[in-house]
Amino acid sequence: MIISIEKNKFSDAVHTVSRFAERKSSTLHVLSSILIIAGDEGIKMRATNLETGVDLKIEGECTSKGVVAIPAMVLQQIATSFTQDGKINIEHIGDIISITSGTGKSSIKTVPYDDFPSIPFPENPKNRIILSGTLLRTLFTSIASCASSSTVRPELASIYLSIEGGVLTAVATDSFRLAEKKVPLVSKGTQGRFLIPAKNALDIAQALPDADVIVSFDEHQCAFVSDTSMLVSRLTNAVYPDYRQIIPKESVVEAVMLRKDFEQALKRTTIFSDTFQKIRTGFDPKKNLFSLFAKNADIGESSETIPARVSGSALELSFNHRYLSAVLALTGAESITLLAAGVGRPLIIKGVGDTSLLYLVSPMNQ
Amino acid sequence: MILTGSPRNARVPCATKKRILEDIMNKGDPRELWEYVLTQVELSISPANFNTWFRNSFIVKIGEDGVVHIGVPSQFFKDWYLKKFHTLLLKIIRDVSYEFRNIEYAIMKDEHRRIPKETKNTRGAIELPLEDFYINKSDNLNPRYTFDTFVIGSFNNLAYAAAQAALERPGITYNPLFIYGDTGRGKTHLIQAIGNHFKKQYQGRKVFYLTSEKFVVDYTDAVQAGTANRFKDKYRQYDLLIMDDVQFLSKKDKTQEELFHLFNALYDTNKQIIFSSDRAPAAIPDIAERLKGRLASGMTVDIGEPDPESRMAIIRKKASSHGVLLSDEVVDYVATTIHGSIRELEGMVNSIICHAQVKGSAPDIAEVRQSLRSFTRPQKNISVKNVVDKVAEFYGIDEESVYEKTRRREVVRPRQIIMYILREDFRISYPTIGAKLGGRDHTTVIHSCEKIKREIVGDNELAQEIQNIRTLLV
Numbered sequence: 001m002i003i004s005i006e007k008n009k010f011s012d013a014v015h016t017v018s019r020f021a022e023r024k025s026s027t028l029h030v031l032s033s034i035l036i037i038a039g040d041e042g043i044k045m046r047a048t049n050l051e052t053g054v055d056l057k058i059e060g061e062c063t064s065k066g067v068v069a070i071p072a073m074v075l076q077q078i079a080t081s082f083t084q085d086g087k088i089n090i091e092h093i094g095d096i097i098s099i100t101s102g103t104g105k106s107s108i109k110t111v112p113y114d115d116f117p118s119i120p121f122p123e124n125p126k127n128r129i130i131l132s133g134t135l136l137r138t139l140f141t142s143i144a145s146c147a148s149s150s151t152v153r154p155e156l157a158s159i160y161l162s163i164e165g166g167v168l169t170a171v172a173t174d175s176f177r178l179a180e181k182k183v184p185l186v187s188k189g190t191q192g193r194f195l196i197p198a199k200n201a202l203d204i205a206q207a208l209p210d211a212d213v214i215v216s217f218d219e220h221q222c223a224f225v226s227d228t229s230m231l232v233s234r235l236t237n238a239v240y241p242d243y244r245q246i247i248p249k250e251s252v253v254e255a256v257m258l259r260k261d262f263e264q265a266l267k268r269t270t271i272f273s274d275t276f277q278k279i280r281t282g283f284d285p286k287k288n289l290f291s292l293f294a295k296n297a298d299i300g301e302s303s304e305t306i307p308a309r310v311s312g313s314a315l316e317l318s319f320n321h322r323y324l325s326a327v328l329a330l331t332g333a334e335s336i337t338l339l340a341a342g343v344g345r346p347l348i349i350k351g352v353g354d355t356s357l358l359y360l361v362s363p364m365n366q
Numbered sequence: 367m368i369l370t371g372s373p374r375n376a377r378v379p380c381a382t383k384k385r386i387l388e389d390i391m392n393k394g395d396p397r398e399l400w401e402y403v404l405t406q407v408e409l410s411i412s413p414a415n416f417n418t419w420f421r422n423s424f425i426v427k428i429g430e431d432g433v434v435h436i437g438v439p440s441q442f443f444k445d446w447y448l449k450k451f452h453t454l455l456l457k458i459i460r461d462v463s464y465e466f467r468n469i470e471y472a473i474m475k476d477e478h479r480r481i482p483k484e485t486k487n488t489r490g491a492i493e494l495p496l497e498d499f500y501i502n503k504s505d506n507l508n509p510r511y512t513f514d515t516f517v518i519g520s521f522n523n524l525a526y527a528a529a530q531a532a533l534e535r536p537g538i539t540y541n542p543l544f545i546y547g548d549t550g551r552g553k554t555h556l557i558q559a560i561g562n563h564f565k566k567q568y569q570g571r572k573v574f575y576l577t578s579e580k581f582v583v584d585y586t587d588a589v590q591a592g593t594a595n596r597f598k599d600k601y602r603q604y605d606l607l608i609m610d611d612v613q614f615l616s617k618k619d620k621t622q623e624e625l626f627h628l629f630n631a632l633y634d635t636n637k638q639i640i641f642s643s644d645r646a647p648a649a650i651p652d653i654a655e656r657l658k659g660r661l662a663s664g665m666t667v668d669i670g671e672p673d674p675e676s677r678m679a680i681i682r683k684k685a686s687s688h689g690v691l692l693s694d695e696v697v698d699y700v701a702t703t704i705h706g707s708i709r710e711l712e713g714m715v716n717s718i719i720c721h722a723q724v725k726g727s728a729p730d731i732a733e734v735r736q737s738l739r740s741f742t743r744p745q746k747n748i749s750v751k752n753v754v755d756k757v758a759e760f761y762g763i764d765e766e767s768v769y770e771k772t773r774r775r776e777v778v779r780p781r782q783i784i785m786y787i788l789r790e791d792f793r794i795s796y797p798t799i800g801a802k803l804g805g806r807d808h809t810t811v812i813h814s815c816e817k818i819k820r821e822i823v824g825d826n827e828l829a830q831e832i833q834n835i836r837t838l839l840v
Binding site for chain 1: 414415417418439440441442443444445446449473474
């Protein structure tokens, strides 16, 4: 195999692909490697950790065909070291591969590629939707943090995606808070729902191109296909809890305030939160104020009042501040609306004018 | 010859090992078959390969048509099995038996995947259940209490029927439903089962269970915090309100008034209300008359003492719900030995079950007898003189007059009560009572006891007096 690739293109590709290689060394060696294929379809890089997989096309010249597997770690370290522009040449002789770039030449031992698994595509890809890669990337990166990080309940460590009536709804919850985001789709016909592990979704989001991608899925597998790449992930086979039940239908008090005010006040109050990361919030409809209060026995205490439009009855609720600040990453709206349904019931946060987002956070015990 | 001979020799121990395994293996058991397959696969592929591909797989079932179903974690595995290992696996299972015709691969649900690992870890000992203590926060109901676990006998037949009728048309047939009976007769179980069933039957409607004590605390808290209005609203939203142990409301005048208003609000909107108490509404002391009347305005049923057959049924049900099967002998023994409430009966059964879970087998009659010793109450021993003293003191009469043959009214009544208590509470025979109380005939004693027994039903004052005397005697 003899190929030559632009340095920066090679680096980008290696960074993208190495994310999908297995990081643990205990399993098959070939799983922690990147497979480079030079064939009729051009140059491709592949990697998989049996949870997710990637197949990426790279622009470059292919002088002679061949397949080779190289440890991902080594390749990644080499790729980061490239500084100047220019091309690199890769040549495969025996069980050694040599990478030549302008001034230097490195020879790397290859890994036998016989055991490299095939990357499975959904068996019956009838369910497919098309949407822009940028959109999907922001959707995954913003919402994945709301999923549970523990694997005890696989369904909560996943993002729930449901496609219905031309709208893609993504939901993630760790049972303390919940984020629901809606994205309109171009094609209206498809229906379906699946659960993608949040960790996998994050990996895939990093590798998604900006262009349109076709998302296809079946019961166990989903794939994100674009002109240059194919990304696959295993799906979680579990039943997602009926989250709509916990969303309060009515509210007793509503507060609308500037996001900027809320963000700054929250940031300051957070400093004084206690070991439980507790912050007390108050709705005052008489004075039209929203207040934040935190007290820490070791540091001191702090209270903030934010001018807001408050309608309803006065109410005090306590929250974990991390769950409150998380909403800021989810919406870009200038103002936010807080809807409380009463003592001990979850609080809903929405962006004003942003109907796509619904964020729900459970209060802490007073 | 020498060159070809050595590998052949090397294969011999392997083959014999295989033979032995095959002989002792139960081919129909998926776990054993899979373990055998794994030992064979391990010989054929590299350890890394084996660890990567075979650690999380298992045989789901062996179909009757000879198809072996193997469960794998994901599509990656399924594809790779089909591509790389299918022939190998097929060869191995064909070696075991020609009955196996083919292998099919299925991707297993995440929950299922963990099962085989867990069963390996928890061998023998059964994990003691924790979910018994789980209580739903929004309605306070304990999901453990259902009609499935409720034993119906002649003693609670009527109460059960009333509960079913109330569930049929909540708020209309029997409103309020008032259930009373001595402690440990299953009142709480019955009313919570109504709540749990209601929740299932009418989804979206709100149920709330609380004890009257909680109601009192809630009310005083609300008054203190100045949120009495919120308190009112909170309780008025429910479609079914269940209040346990209302007798504790006695002397709580303000809370009674609040309950009175709450009752009216719920009753007028046809919301079902259920109460329980340890005595009939009329017999609850220090409770406002208007509330008393309302408590009794619907259906009032009592749960009596369980008969021996029901007790046996309860013991069986309780034990089988924990997966322990008790012999008839043991059930009979426990039912006849433990007197008093079902709660005590359950406590006994629980301790037997605990024994069974620790030891891994159901206990026999000797062991039960041994562990039961701590449960049997010592018989109350009390002298007749003591009773006479206390009763005479209660009524302010001279105790000597009780033994005399006087028929003055103020002495006759206490004497009859003494006889009644001696008979009912201490199970002293009629002739003995007669002899001790100044040499009376046993028929006189029988008459007195019957008379009091009759009067106690209609005369609350008398019932109250006897209750008070009983507290003096303890």
